[in-house]
Amino acid sequence: MGLQMELRGDLVGLADDGGGPLAVGHCHPTVVQAAHEQNLMLNTNSRYLHDNIVDYAQRLSETLPEELSVFYFLNSGSEANDLALRLARQCTGHQDVVVLDHAYHGHLSSLIDISPYKFRDLDGQKEWVHVAPLPDTYRGPYREDHPNPAEAYANEVKQVISIAQEKGRKLAAFFAESLPSVGGQIIPPAGYFSQVAEHIRKAGGLFVADEIQVGFGRVGKHFWAFQLEGENFVPDIVTMGKCIGNGHPVACVATTQAVSRAFEATGVEYFNTFGGNPVSCAVGLAVLDVLKTEQLQAHAANVGSFLMEHLSQQKAKHPIIGDVRGSGLFIGVDLIKDETLRTPATEEAEYLVSRLKENYILLSTDGPGRNVLKFKPPMCFSLDNAQHVVAKIDDILTDMEEKVRSCKTLKIQPNSVKHLSEETQPTQIQQDGKLTSTLKIKQV
Numbered sequence: 001m002g003l004q005m006e007l008r009g010d011l012v013g014l015a016d017d018g019g020g021p022l023a024v025g026h027c028h029p030t031v032v033q034a035a036h037e038q039n040l041m042l043n044t045n046s047r048y049l050h051d052n053i054v055d056y057a058q059r060l061s062e063t064l065p066e067e068l069s070v071f072y073f074l075n076s077g078s079e080a081n082d083l084a085l086r087l088a089r090q091c092t093g094h095q096d097v098v099v100l101d102h103a104y105h106g107h108l109s110s111l112i113d114i115s116p117y118k119f120r121d122l123d124g125q126k127e128w129v130h131v132a133p134l135p136d137t138y139r140g141p142y143r144e145d146h147p148n149p150a151e152a153y154a155n156e157v158k159q160v161i162s163i164a165q166e167k168g169r170k171l172a173a174f175f176a177e178s179l180p181s182v183g184g185q186i187i188p189p190a191g192y193f194s195q196v197a198e199h200i201r202k203a204g205g206l207f208v209a210d211e212i213q214v215g216f217g218r219v220g221k222h223f224w225a226f227q228l229e230g231e232n233f234v235p236d237i238v239t240m241g242k243c244i245g246n247g248h249p250v251a252c253v254a255t256t257q258a259v260s261r262a263f264e265a266t267g268v269e270y271f272n273t274f275g276g277n278p279v280s281c282a283v284g285l286a287v288l289d290v291l292k293t294e295q296l297q298a299h300a301a302n303v304g305s306f307l308m309e310h311l312s313q314q315k316a317k318h319p320i321i322g323d324v325r326g327s328g329l330f331i332g333v334d335l336i337k338d339e340t341l342r343t344p345a346t347e348e349a350e351y352l353v354s355r356l357k358e359n360y361i362l363l364s365t366d367g368p369g370r371n372v373l374k375f376k377p378p379m380c381f382s383l384d385n386a387q388h389v390v391a392k393i394d395d396i397l398t399d400m401e402e403k404v405r406s407c408k409t410l411k412i413q414p415n416s417v418k419h420l421s422e423e424t425q426p427t428q429i430q431q432d433g434k435l436t437s438t439l440k441i442k443q444v
């Protein structure tokens with residue numbers, strides 16, 4: 001197994017920025033060696049056909065439904081989604097896109113336009129972009145007590161499509177992460193994506209599954225997160241990035257013959273200087289080899305369920321943990337201020353993340369309220385790593401609760417408050433002593 005979490009001392013990277021794109025572990029020797037050997041031999045642009053690109057497409061096709069048999073190689077997830085957009089527009093002759101709220105699909109101008117997470121703070125929503133609610137059964141309009149949340153959320157997409165069509169708009173695609181990560185580590189209800197695919201196809205559009213964060217065995221049960229939807233569900237386009245190259249810039253778009261033929265019909269060839277170069281493909285092949293030989297998909301399933309179980313035990317202990325959800329090594333812990341309203345505990349999440357960092361654990365937050373702890377470690381993350389992280393979270397939450405309790409006691413005895421420094425004073429504490437948004441605790 002490659003280097004696990006030990007990157008200089010005991011740094012444990014669980015977040016996307018802490019190691020998530022490193023599928024098989026930092027500096028995995030097999031991957032490093034494959035890049036080195038191919039670099040010694042030849043690297044060139046992809047105008048010249050090299051065996052590696054063919055072998056790599058072949059190996060990727062073995063992981064996908066057979067309809068997805070055409071592969072385009074690129075250098076980043078953003079490039080992959082931009083090409084997916086071009087393919088969908090060319091194939092359908094339509095321009096418009098439906099996306100999920102709070103989605104992020106990349107940094108190119110075309111993708112900022114279909115990323116509510118970004119465009120809401122920039123130029124706003126373009127007329128060709130249509131936003132459907134996140135299928136969030138914890139905090140969204142249809143929750144765990146709804147009889148059919150999949151249908152209810154899919155109907156929201158249907159309605160978004162109808163409203164667009166009434167304005168004379170024509171849909172090219174529905175874009176979504178197979179598990180919306182930026183939206184808060186959301187696990188859509190089973191059946192949702194199949195119904196959405198029906199609605200978008202009926203409107204003449206294609207279904208694009210963004211697997212850039214969630215693909216390559218991370219979800220444990222399957223190699224691709226869209227497969228959680230069932231065997232019969234096949235997107236028209238799948239985009240891949242991040243983990244695909246274990247840190248090396250590689251990306252891929254997989255699609256059907258029909259979509260690619262429509263794209264080629266323009267006579268304008270697809271060319272990408274470094275996309276699919278021999279070194280990148282050697283790296284991609286090595287990542288697939290390591291995933292297989294080290295059985296990292298099964299490992300993700302085992303460690304992921306262990307981690308979920310232990311985090312759920314923490315939920316029973318700490319009221320700030322509202323929800324623990326996930327699949328394999330893709331897990332979200334939703335922190336709340338109060339059980340009834342499920343108000344995001346944004347500041348508390350930020351505080352927890354900073355305390356974890358002091359303990360050499362890198363974790364980030366996601367979701368509209370920036371209150372969902374994001375677990376997306378390299379897939380070699382071990383049971384020991386999981387235990388260690390959960391123990392630290394437990395310690396910090398216990399400490400936070402203790403501080404709130406003592407502040408509350410001091411507040412009840414007004415005279416004692418003056419002994420506290422400015423920084424340790426909570427400006428607001430609920431009756432039940434739970435943490436609130438204005439809690440300011442500094443370690444003393």
Ligand SMILES: Cc1ncc(COP(=O)(O)O)c(C=O)c1O
Pocket residue numbers: 076077078079081104105106107177210212213241242
């Ligand atoms: C879901 C998703 N899609 C696309 C991208 C863009 O990938 P890249 O940063 O490699 O261009 C990202 C990056 O964070 C992402 O999280």
